[in-house]
Amino acid sequence: MIEVEHLKKEFRKVVKEPGLKGSVKSLFKPKYETVAAVDDISFHVPKGEILGFIGPNGAGKSTVIKMLTGILTPTSGSCTINGKDPAADRKRYVKEIGVVFGQRTQLWWDLPLRETYGVLKEVYSVPDEKYQKRMELLNEVLELDDFIGSPVRTLSLGQRMRADIAASLLHSPKVLFLDEPTIGLDVVVKNNIRNAIMEINRTEKTTVILTTHDISDIELLCSRIVMVDKGHKVYDGSLDALKSKYGIMRELVFQPEIAENFSEKDFIGGLKLGGEDLTVGHENGKWRVRFNSEKIPVKDMLSYTLSHIEAKDISMREADVEEIIRRLYKEGVGV
Amino acid sequence: MKRILKIYFRLLSQNIKMLMEYRIDFLTGAFSFIIDQVVGIGFIFIIFSQIPELAGYTLDQIVFIYGFSLIPKGLDHMFTDNLWSVGYFIVQKGDFDKYLTRPINPLFHIIAEKFQIDAAGELIMGIILVCISAGSAGVVFTPLSVVLLIVAIIFASLIYTSIKLGTAALAFWIKVSGQVTQVFYMTNEFAKYPTTIYSDFIRTVITYIVPFAFTGYYPCVYLFTGENPLFNIGGVVIVSSVLMMIALTIWNRGLKAYESAGS
Numbered sequence: 001m002i003e004v005e006h007l008k009k010e011f012r013k014v015v016k017e018p019g020l021k022g023s024v025k026s027l028f029k030p031k032y033e034t035v036a037a038v039d040d041i042s043f044h045v046p047k048g049e050i051l052g053f054i055g056p057n058g059a060g061k062s063t064v065i066k067m068l069t070g071i072l073t074p075t076s077g078s079c080t081i082n083g084k085d086p087a088a089d090r091k092r093y094v095k096e097i098g099v100v101f102g103q104r105t106q107l108w109w110d111l112p113l114r115e116t117y118g119v120l121k122e123v124y125s126v127p128d129e130k131y132q133k134r135m136e137l138l139n140e141v142l143e144l145d146d147f148i149g150s151p152v153r154t155l156s157l158g159q160r161m162r163a164d165i166a167a168s169l170l171h172s173p174k175v176l177f178l179d180e181p182t183i184g185l186d187v188v189v190k191n192n193i194r195n196a197i198m199e200i201n202r203t204e205k206t207t208v209i210l211t212t213h214d215i216s217d218i219e220l221l222c223s224r225i226v227m228v229d230k231g232h233k234v235y236d237g238s239l240d241a242l243k244s245k246y247g248i249m250r251e252l253v254f255q256p257e258i259a260e261n262f263s264e265k266d267f268i269g270g271l272k273l274g275g276e277d278l279t280v281g282h283e284n285g286k287w288r289v290r291f292n293s294e295k296i297p298v299k300d301m302l303s304y305t306l307s308h309i310e311a312k313d314i315s316m317r318e319a320d321v322e323e324i325i326r327r328l329y330k331e332g333v334g335v
Numbered sequence: 336m337k338r339i340l341k342i343y344f345r346l347l348s349q350n351i352k353m354l355m356e357y358r359i360d361f362l363t364g365a366f367s368f369i370i371d372q373v374v375g376i377g378f379i380f381i382i383f384s385q386i387p388e389l390a391g392y393t394l395d396q397i398v399f400i401y402g403f404s405l406i407p408k409g410l411d412h413m414f415t416d417n418l419w420s421v422g423y424f425i426v427q428k429g430d431f432d433k434y435l436t437r438p439i440n441p442l443f444h445i446i447a448e449k450f451q452i453d454a455a456g457e458l459i460m461g462i463i464l465v466c467i468s469a470g471s472a473g474v475v476f477t478p479l480s481v482v483l484l485i486v487a488i489i490f491a492s493l494i495y496t497s498i499k500l501g502t503a504a505l506a507f508w509i510k511v512s513g514q515v516t517q518v519f520y521m522t523n524e525f526a527k528y529p530t531t532i533y534s535d536f537i538r539t540v541i542t543y544i545v546p547f548a549f550t551g552y553y554p555c556v557y558l559f560t561g562e563n564p565l566f567n568i569g570g571v572v573i574v575s576s577v578l579m580m581i582a583l584t585i586w587n588r589g590l591k592a593y594e595s596a597g598s
Contacts, residue, residue: 106433
C-alpha cells in the first residue's frame with residue numbers, strides 16, 4: 001500500500017551570524033548550509049494498518065508526512081502509495097488520501113461547517129447520495145451535530161479537530177494521514193477521536209499513518225510503530241516487540257512502616273547498582289523504586305526490600321510505553 | 336470543466352454570504368474607495384481649470400482614459416484578489432499546504448476562494464466615467480471597435496493578474512513577496528494618464544517592463560483616433576499573453592520550490 005524507499009529531503013538554510021550585524025551581513029552575502037531533515041528513511045505499510053509515526057520534536061516526522069502527501073518534493077528516494085507517486089501524480093493521488101494537520105485547520109475560517117462540507121463535496125466530486133450517507137456516518141462517530149451550523153472560527157479546539165477529521169474522511173480516502181490529531185485536546189474529545197479512527201479503520205480498511213506525542217494514542221491505536229530521530233529511522237516494529245526489548249524497567253512501590261533507620265542511600269548502596277539502573281523516589285510517604293530487571297531480577301529485588309524494610313501496600317509495575325520511548329529518545333538506540 | 340465551474344460558483348456564493356457577516360468591513364472599503372476616486376477626479380478638474388488641454392488631450396479624453404483604466408483594474412481586483420495573500424502570508428505561514436492536498440489546481444483554488452466585492456466601486460466608477468465622456472471625447476462606437484474594446488479590457492485585466500501572480504510566486508523562494516507585488520502594482524497609477532506626459536524613461540518602463548500603459552492609454556488612443564490597432568490593441572493581447580506565460584512559469588517553478596513551514 002505504502003512503500004517508502006531511501007527517502008531524503010534536504011533544505012538549504014541561510015546561516016546567520018548572531019546580532020543585527022550578522023543579519024545585515026547575511027542579507028548581502030548569504031552563506032548557505034544544506035541540512036538533511038530526512039535522511040534515508042525506508043518503510044512499508046500494508047493496507048489496513050494503523051502505523052504510529054513517532055519521534056521527538058524536529059525529528060523529521062512532519063517532513064516525511066509532507067512528502068507522503070505530495071506537499072514537498074523529495075530530494076532523493078521515492079515513495080509510492082497505491083501505485084502513485086505523490087509529487088508527480090499529485091492531483092489524481094490526493095483524491096485517495098485524507099490529511100489532517102492538527103496544528104492548523106484546512107476548513108474555511110468564515111464558513112459555517114455545513115457549507116465547508118458542501119464545497120469539499122464538489123472538490124472531491126462526491127455524488128449526492130453517497131454524500132448524504134457519509135455525513136450521517138461522520139455525524140454519528142464524530143458528533144458534529146451540535147456545531148455543524150456554526151462558522152469555523154467560532155468552534156472550540158475539540159470541535160474544530162473533529163470537524164477537520166470529518167472533512168478529511170468525506171471522500172472515503174484509502175489512506176488517512178493524521179499529524180498530531182489529539183494535540184491540546186481534553187480526554188473526552190481524545191477518546192471520541194480515537195474511537196472514530198478505530199471505527200473507520202475497522203469498517204473501511206483505511207490505512208492510517210499517525211504522528212503523535214500522546215503515548216495513549218499509540219497504545220490504543222497502533223499495531224506498529226516507526227520511530228525517527230534526527231532524520232533517521234531508529235525503530236520499526238510492533239509495540240509488543242519494543243516492550244519486550246526495552247521494557248526491562250520495573251517499578252516497585254511500597255509504603256514503609258518503620259523506615260527511620262534505613263535511608264535511600266543505604267538502599268542503593270546495598271544493591272551496588274546506580275544511575276539509570278536504580279533510582280528511588282518518594283511520593284506521599286511512598287517509595288518508588290525503579291530498577292533494571294536484567295541487572296537485578298524482580299524476585300531478588302523483592303526479597304532484598306522485604307528483608308530490610310517493613311512495608312505495606314507493595315505493588316510492582318511494568319514500565320509503560322512512555323518510559324520506553326523516553327529511554328529510546330535519550331539513547332538513540334539502533335534497530 | 337463543468338466541475339470547475341460548479342466549484343467556482345459554490346465558493347462565489349459562499350463569498351457573497353460572507354459579505355453579510357462583515358458588513359462594516361464592506362462599507363468601510365466602499366467608502367474609502369469613493370473618497371479615493373473623488374480626489375483623483377477632482378485633481379483632473381483642478382488641472383484643467385488652469386490649462387485648456389494636456390499633451391494634446393481634452394478634459395473629456397483625459398476623463399475617458401482615467402475611467403477606462405479603472406475597468407480592467409477593477410475586474411482583476413474583483414476576481415484575483417487572493418493572490419495578494421499568497422505573497423503576504425499563505426506561503427510564509429505554510430497555509431499553502433492545504434491547497435496542495437486537494438485534487439484541484441492550487442492556483443484556481445486560491446483565486447476562486449475570494450471574490451472581492453469592493454472592486455465593484457472601481458468598475459462602476461470606471462463605466463460611469465467612460466459613458467459620460469465617450470461622446471465628447473470623440474469615441475465612435477462601431478461593431479469592430481466594441482469588439483476590440485472588449486478584447487482590450489479582458490487582456491488588460493490579465494496584465495494586472497500576471498503582474499500580481501508573477502511577483503506573488505516569488506514568495507515560494509523568498510517567503511514574503513507582498514511588498515514586491517506592491518511596488519510593481521503601484522506603477523499602474525501612471526496608466527491613468529496619457530503616457531506622452533511622462534519622460535522617455537517612465538514611458539519605456541510602463542510600456543515594455545511593467546506594461547500598464549496597455550491597460551489604459553494605448554487602447555484609448557485607438558478608440559479616439561482609430562489609428563494603429565495593431566499596436567494599440569494587438570499590443571495589449573501580445574504583452575498580456577507574454578506576461579501571463581512568464582508569470583505561470585514562475586508560479587509552476589515556485590510550486591516545486593515550496594518548502595512549507597512549521598510542523
